Amino acid sequence: MMMQPNPAGRPAPVPGEAPLLSVDNLCVSIRVDDRSVNIVDGVSFSIRRGERVALVGESGSGKSVTARALMRLERRMKATGSIVCDGRDILKLSDGEMRRVRGGTIGMVFQDPMSFLDPLRTIGDQIAETLRIRGVSRRDAERKALHILDELKVERAAERLTAYPHEFSGGMRQRVVLAMALIGDPRLLIADEPTTALDVRVQDQVLALLDEISRSRGLSVLFITHDLGIVAGFADRVMVMYAGSVVEDGDVYSTFAAPRHPYTRGLLDAVPRIDRDSDRLASIRGTPPHVFARPQGCPFHPRCDRAFERCVIERPVLRELGGMRVACHRPEPEAAR
Amino acid sequence: MSRARSYLWFFAKRLGTVVFALWSLGSLVFLMIKVIPGDEAQIAAGPDASPDQVALVRQRLGLDASVIVQYFRFWGRLLHGDLGTSITTFQPVLLDLERTLPSTLELVVVAMLINLSVSIPAGLIAAARRGGRTDGLFRVLAVILGGMPAFWLALMLQYLLAARYRLLPISGQNSYGMEPPRWTGVPTLDAIAAGNMASLLDALTYIVLPAAVLAVLYSTQIFRALRTSLLGVLESDFIMAVRAKGATERRVLIGHAFPNSINPVLTLAGTQLGAMIGAAVLVETVFARRGIGTYMFNAVAQKDMYAVLGSVLFIGAIVCLINLVVDVLQIVVDPRIRAAQFGRS
Numbered sequence: 001m002m003m004q005p006n007p008a009g010r011p012a013p014v015p016g017e018a019p020l021l022s023v024d025n026l027c028v029s030i031r032v033d034d035r036s037v038n039i040v041d042g043v044s045f046s047i048r049r050g051e052r053v054a055l056v057g058e059s060g061s062g063k064s065v066t067a068r069a070l071m072r073l074e075r076r077m078k079a080t081g082s083i084v085c086d087g088r089d090i091l092k093l094s095d096g097e098m099r100r101v102r103g104g105t106i107g108m109v110f111q112d113p114m115s116f117l118d119p120l121r122t123i124g125d126q127i128a129e130t131l132r133i134r135g136v137s138r139r140d141a142e143r144k145a146l147h148i149l150d151e152l153k154v155e156r157a158a159e160r161l162t163a164y165p166h167e168f169s170g171g172m173r174q175r176v177v178l179a180m181a182l183i184g185d186p187r188l189l190i191a192d193e194p195t196t197a198l199d200v201r202v203q204d205q206v207l208a209l210l211d212e213i214s215r216s217r218g219l220s221v222l223f224i225t226h227d228l229g230i231v232a233g234f235a236d237r238v239m240v241m242y243a244g245s246v247v248e249d250g251d252v253y254s255t256f257a258a259p260r261h262p263y264t265r266g267l268l269d270a271v272p273r274i275d276r277d278s279d280r281l282a283s284i285r286g287t288p289p290h291v292f293a294r295p296q297g298c299p300f301h302p303r304c305d306r307a308f309e310r311c312v313i314e315r316p317v318l319r320e321l322g323g324m325r326v327a328c329h330r331p332e333p334e335a336a337r
Numbered sequence: 338m339s340r341a342r343s344y345l346w347f348f349a350k351r352l353g354t355v356v357f358a359l360w361s362l363g364s365l366v367f368l369m370i371k372v373i374p375g376d377e378a379q380i381a382a383g384p385d386a387s388p389d390q391v392a393l394v395r396q397r398l399g400l401d402a403s404v405i406v407q408y409f410r411f412w413g414r415l416l417h418g419d420l421g422t423s424i425t426t427f428q429p430v431l432l433d434l435e436r437t438l439p440s441t442l443e444l445v446v447v448a449m450l451i452n453l454s455v456s457i458p459a460g461l462i463a464a465a466r467r468g469g470r471t472d473g474l475f476r477v478l479a480v481i482l483g484g485m486p487a488f489w490l491a492l493m494l495q496y497l498l499a500a501r502y503r504l505l506p507i508s509g510q511n512s513y514g515m516e517p518p519r520w521t522g523v524p525t526l527d528a529i530a531a532g533n534m535a536s537l538l539d540a541l542t543y544i545v546l547p548a549a550v551l552a553v554l555y556s557t558q559i560f561r562a563l564r565t566s567l568l569g570v571l572e573s574d575f576i577m578a579v580r581a582k583g584a585t586e587r588r589v590l591i592g593h594a595f596p597n598s599i600n601p602v603l604t605l606a607g608t609q610l611g612a613m614i615g616a617a618v619l620v621e622t623v624f625a626r627r628g629i630g631t632y633m634f635n636a637v638a639q640k641d642m643y644a645v646l647g648s649v650l651f652i653g654a655i656v657c658l659i660n661l662v663v664d665v666l667q668i669v670v671d672p673r674i675r676a677a678q679f680g681r682s
Binding site: 068071073099100101102103104107108110112115116117118119120121129130133134164166167177180181184 | 573574575577578579580581582583584585588593596597670671672673676
């Protein structure tokens with residue numbers, strides 16, 4: 001995977017245009033023993049039309065829960081705050097209205113395509129289902145499914161429609177999952193680690209496909225990953241999550257060149273590079289806190305080299321800082337390194 | 338291998354297993370005859386027979402030959418459909434079974450239909466409302482009904498529905514004069530064959546109570562198995578993916594979760610069918626139905642060895658057949674099993 005940020009060829013932000021998605025102070029909590037625990041703890045961000053945003057973080061940082069909360073798919077959790085997508089507050093929709101958003105306005109691609117496909121249904125059935133739910137006739141839905149598979153460069157697509165998931169390779173399954181998300185013609189595509197379960201060569205293929213499709217359709221993409229190489233190659237903007245909140249949010253180029261949050265800095269330093277001399281692999285000391293035992297103050301302070309007294313007491317809020325947003329009392333200097 | 342050939346091969350293999358199972362069962366039955374205490378010739382000749390008469394019977398039944406010879410003769414008779422003669426009905430056991438089995442099969446099949454048509458909707462509803470009031474109610478009901486002795490339930494229902502409120506007949510298989518002309522021996526089927534609606538309704542009123550009683554215990558088992566299976570499947574990733582398409586909960590449950598939960602239910606229902614034939618004895622006794630249960634009960638009480646063993650062999654054959662059907666159903670439901678058996682479809 002390449003590491004060079006690539007800012008070229010991205011749609012320029014249109015000033016004054018309302019964002020497609022704006023999330024304000026989103027908290028997602030789960031009840032444990034009569035206690036409510038925030039897994040996602042006050043996340044705010046927005047995504048413009050056509051923008052590709054990467055959401056990065058370690059396991060347990062709350063990035064997947066955030067993504068699923070956008071579609072209200074976490075049934076046992078309670079979400080507060082507001083999620084406005086295409087002018088409507090997701091959290092205020094009725095169940096029926098929410099169903100129209102799922103697969104309609106918002107499409108979702110999941111991590112492990114095998115476990116996210118129904119083993120007993122044919123591929124064609126499963127791709128067409130998004131449309132069948134919306135009352136499209138079987139024939140039209142199947143024609144559209146065929147069309148989508150063609151668009152995703154699946155060879156002999158017509159035959160593939162009658163095959164079952166176990167008859168497909170990993171990369172093919174991921175295309176099927178992608179087709180399932182795209183057939184409803186969504187405005188926003190949420191991709192939850194769509195390439196993690198694939199080998200590197202197939203990863204590249206799927207990414208190139210995602211890149212092409214999101215560009216040609218003008219799709220907004222929220223791309224969840226822990227692979228920084230993918231972020232650099234694919235996204236316009238990167239948001240870094242730690243212990244349930246966004247700690248840094250900026251365009252990919254600036255963030256990769258000069259991260260302002262010590263955690264982001266640590267993540268980038270931990271990526272092995274061949275163009276730099278180093279005897280040992282850099283890593284962030286300690287481990288990320290468990291959801292039920294997040295520290296007071298800045299959640300990152302026990303692992304942070306730059307922490308001082310204030311970090312232990314007061315939790316930093318996300319604030320504007322040189323065109324980026326950073327939640328840190330003592331950010332890295334602007335021209336680091 | 339071609340598709341057709343792999344299908345043939347599959348059935349050949351399964352038939353082979355069935356034949357092996359029946360051979361084992363038959364041999365076991367033979368061994369039981371030899372091992373069970375009591376002289377066969379003495380039993381066949383009757384308790385009051387003189388030693389001379391017993392000796393005569395021994396010679397006539399070939400019991401004076403060596404065990405190996407007897408074993409082969411036993412199989413020879415079996416393959417000719419000779420299961421021996423009952424000492425209580427004085428008829429060939431095969432003829433007795435032909436008379437009693439249809440009634441039992443009717444009871445068991447109707448009981449299975451009642452079983453599934455109650456337990457499957459209940460399991461679906463309970464899983465959909467997991468942890469809710471309905472779920473709790475169904476689970477408590479399953480424990481209570483599952484722990485209720487069948488004969489007691491039979492007597493209570495008989496008292497309430499038949500004796501006290503006279504909604505259903507107390508016992509038997511047909512009202513007097515309503516019996517349809519005998520063809521299959523199954524009252525409801527015969528009534529349908531004869532095109533006699535009144536007779537069919539009559540037969541149904543007789544079957545519903547015993548079948549319901551027989552179904553109760555087994556439906557609580559299916560309910561629990563389906564609920565557990567569904568809850569597991571509902572947690573799986575692909576269910577979330579279906580929800581992400583905008584599917585209604587009904588579609589998620591019936592279109593996706595249910596087919597994926599059916600496998601353990603099929604297996605259980607298959608074993609239940611066999612067990613129900615065995616359990617029919619209590620219900621048939623209480624409701625005075627002339628089924629294989631009653632026949633076996635009498636045979637055991639009278640030490641009617643050939644009748645018992647013939648019934649065991651017959652029930653065994655039916656269980657083998659049911660297993661074959663369950664295997665085929667699983668292949669129909671799951672394309673992965675299909676692929677494992679027949680290669681890529």
